[in-house]
Amino acid sequence: MRRLGLLALLCLVPLLAIAQAIQPLPFRDRAEEVRFQKLSTELRCPMCQNETLADSNAPIAHDLRRQIFEMMQAGKSDAEIKAYLVDRYSDFVLYKPPVEPKTWLLWFGPLVVLALGGFVVAVQVRRRARQAPVTTQAPANDAEDDW
Amino acid sequence: MSRFLPLIGFTLLVVLFGFGIWWNTQHDQHEIVSPLINKPAPAFALPVLGEEGRTVDRQSLLGKPYILNVFGSWCIECVHEHAVLSTDVKALGLPLIGMNYKDDPKDATAWLAEHGNPFNLVIVDRDGRAGIDFGVYGAPETFLIDGKGVIRYKHVGPITPEVVTREIQPALAALAKEGS
Numbered sequence: 001m002r003r004l005g006l007l008a009l010l011c012l013v014p015l016l017a018i019a020q021a022i023q024p025l026p027f028r029d030r031a032e033e034v035r036f037q038k039l040s041t042e043l044r045c046p047m048c049q050n051e052t053l054a055d056s057n058a059p060i061a062h063d064l065r066r067q068i069f070e071m072m073q074a075g076k077s078d079a080e081i082k083a084y085l086v087d088r089y090s091d092f093v094l095y096k097p098p099v100e101p102k103t104w105l106l107w108f109g110p111l112v113v114l115a116l117g118g119f120v121v122a123v124q125v126r127r128r129a130r131q132a133p134v135t136t137q138a139p140a141n142d143a144e145d146d147w
Numbered sequence: 148m149s150r151f152l153p154l155i156g157f158t159l160l161v162v163l164f165g166f167g168i169w170w171n172t173q174h175d176q177h178e179i180v181s182p183l184i185n186k187p188a189p190a191f192a193l194p195v196l197g198e199e200g201r202t203v204d205r206q207s208l209l210g211k212p213y214i215l216n217v218f219g220s221w222c223i224e225c226v227h228e229h230a231v232l233s234t235d236v237k238a239l240g241l242p243l244i245g246m247n248y249k250d251d252p253k254d255a256t257a258w259l260a261e262h263g264n265p266f267n268l269v270i271v272d273r274d275g276r277a278g279i280d281f282g283v284y285g286a287p288e289t290f291l292i293d294g295k296g297v298i299r300y301k302h303v304g305p306i307t308p309e310v311v312t313r314e315i316q317p318a319l320a321a322l323a324k325e326g327s
Binding site: 012045046049058060063064067086087088089092098 | 177179180181182183251274275276278279280281282283284285
């Protein structure tokens with residue numbers, strides 16, 4: 001029983017790390033804080049590159065959070081804040097890259113591969129359905145619909 | 148023919164993944180290519196280290212290309228880079244401006260006294276705001292800014308003699324060609 005309690009306590013330790021990573025900022029209200037949290041999880045820390053600005057404890061993430069906070073206080077929109085960061089740190093800071101010619105492959109590549117794969121499968125299945133002697137009991141004229 | 152199809156598919160995948168591995172060894176995956184290259188350097192007005200009351204801004208540095216090196220006394224790699232700044236970079240004959248980034252001026256002064264001061268001028272970006280405008284995300288970083296105040300080249304991480312010969316010197320040669 002005691003062990004179980006200890007285990008439960010240990011499970012809380014990671015939460016502590018999260019609480020420490022986030023610097024206390026004087027938000028006006030809950031809505032502003034939620035907006036800040038949402039925005040900073042959509043942005044990538046340039047220093048420790050697989051962390052969001054919200055999670056990262058790197059000095060630059062600290063500074064950029066402060067910058068975002070100040071821009072929010074100054075009445076800037078989310079789009080303006082993102083543009084500000086992209087101007088300085090490139091599209092890299094966006095977790096969701098914009099759809100533009102140079103990212104078409106990224107956005108639509110998987111769809112193209114899926115379509116190609118589907119096409120190959122369809123062709124193969126049709127061909128085999130035609131070639132293979134009909135051994136099942138299904139009527140021959142239904143063979144194409146069956147697959 | 149069709150019995151070779153899986154083999155062909157497999158070979159294509161091997162080539163694709165092989166290219167991916169090769170590509171990733173060819174460049175520093177942590178380096179963010181700065182969107183500021185070939186754009187005017189951001190406006191700044193920063194105090195000069197060790198000279199009370201004097202500030203230097205973007206305008207006052209126009210006219211001649213210069214190298215801007217972002218450093219801090221807290222930065223471990225900066226110590227390794229320091230020797231190269233004092234020799235290879237100094238030998239380029241350009242003004243070398245230090246940007247003391249997120250540092251206590253006292254620590255910076257002590258650091259420069261201990262290791263030697265290769266800089267013609269050190270400007271102080273205490274809270275890192277000018278650094279954000281320059282797209283700095285850690286020290287050391289080095290910029291080459293031309294006489295018109297345009298950022299021509301950026302290097303993230305410590306400068307090595309190879310970086311000087313392979314990257315900075317060609318960038319300078321390109322600048323000299325334009326000027327003539």
